[in-house]
Amino acid sequence: MSYEIIEARRLAISDLKRVISPRQASWVLQTAPYVTGLSNVMEHGGIRRNLSNIMRKIESGELILLGNNGDVFNGNGELAMGLPYGFASRIRYLQANAKPTRFVKANYAPFDPNTNLFDTVIGGAKQLANDFIREQRSSQAEWMADKGIVQFTDTTTGQVMTSDEVAQRYLEHGEDILTFSNEAELNGAELLKENRHYSTILPVVSLAASGFRNPIKYRELLEKSIQNSRSLPEALGKLGMEHAKERLGIKDHPDYVDRYHGPDSMGFDKDNLLVEIESKGTAGASRAVGVNVDNMKQGSAAKNRKRGSQMVKKRTKVGVPSNRQGGPYKQAELDMWQLVTDLQGNKRHLMVNTDTETGRVKVYEQDTNGDIIDQLDDFIIDGYKDTKAHLSKLF
Secondary structure, three states: OOOEEEEHHHOEHHHHHHEOOHHHHHHHHHHOOOOEOHHHHOOOOOHHHHHHHHHHHHHHOOEEEEOOOOOOEOOOOOEOOOOOHHHHHHHHHHHHHOEOOOOOOOOOOOOOHHHOHHHHHHHHHHHHHHHHHHHHHHHHHHHHHHHOOOOOEOOOOOOEOOHHHHHHHHHHHOOOOOOOOOHHHHHHHHHHHHOOOHHHHHHHHHHHHHHOOOHHHHHHHHHHHHOOOOOHHHHHHHHHHHHHHHHHOOEEOOOOOOOOOOOOEEEEOOOOOEEEEEEEEEOOOOOOOOEOOOOOEOOOHHHHHHHHHHHHHHHHHEOOOOOOOOOOEOHHHHHHHHHHHHOOOOOEEEEEEEEOOOOEEEEEEEOOOOOEEEEEEEEEOOOHHHHHHHHHHHO
16 A cells, blocks of 8 residues: 655546545554655654654645545545545545546636637737827936927927927837737727726836836736725735745636625636635735634634625626626626635635835734734735835826
């Protein structure tokens, strides 16, 4: 008989039939001559203390012991009775969300040329590039006019133009460098221009593009930080969160809707585990964890469970028009919260704190009680000073 111990976040669907129950795992760890991966989870201290810590992590679902054949499912494919609560909750979640195999490359849907989606995206990118170049030319012309290096004259009136007039003329009548090839590309350009934040964000992209590897991605992060933000600190907090998600490889959950009193983000980490994120923008670094009116900490299983049960009760309101933040409730959105309820609120939870004075971002992992247990990242937002100056104009 061979055994292997791994972190639960690495578990794949193909591993489920090999999962050993905590009760059996205790016996295996004390008697088996060799367990693959055991040295990776051992900590400082004697063997007795190590085994005690490992068993505690197995019972909570953090670690999983695998054998040739598992014993946590009965003949009907249901979880056996008497399993520890945390362990059973994690297995239920992994049944629904684990990757098919332990190591697998991402699969992408094939491109469908009939949708013209590719051309639409290209059109938006061309519009951004054209406006970016026009913005740069406008800034250069304004500077030369202001310094008296070049004098600009209005051809219709013969009047010498001020630096402000020169800048505006370049913005409004500058020629496009990239032309649009078809109607789909034109539609993509119009969709981009119609966005209500686009004209404000463009200068930020122009200023930050030289220091950020992807101007279009930078614009997307800015858009997300502004959406539903009611103050500059809140927007800056979300900006730090979006950068953190990009760095940690966290993808947005397709059914998540940003709603008042709800989490700031919900997504999947690199191991396809559900992760909820709270963002905070504070003047100075902070590790403080907020609490709700019931004294439940943000990020705790109790608060997550309560939020899930509240959202599930909204099923009668699915599709009903609403002017509240997030619009009408969606069935897929409530199904996501049903999963949170089924998990009893047990899932990954991160808190991201952004120092609004310096742009320094720290990412913390929380346990089921909402307490901070680890710091995952520490970085400074690229081009933060200029970004903050332009975002402040919105508030």
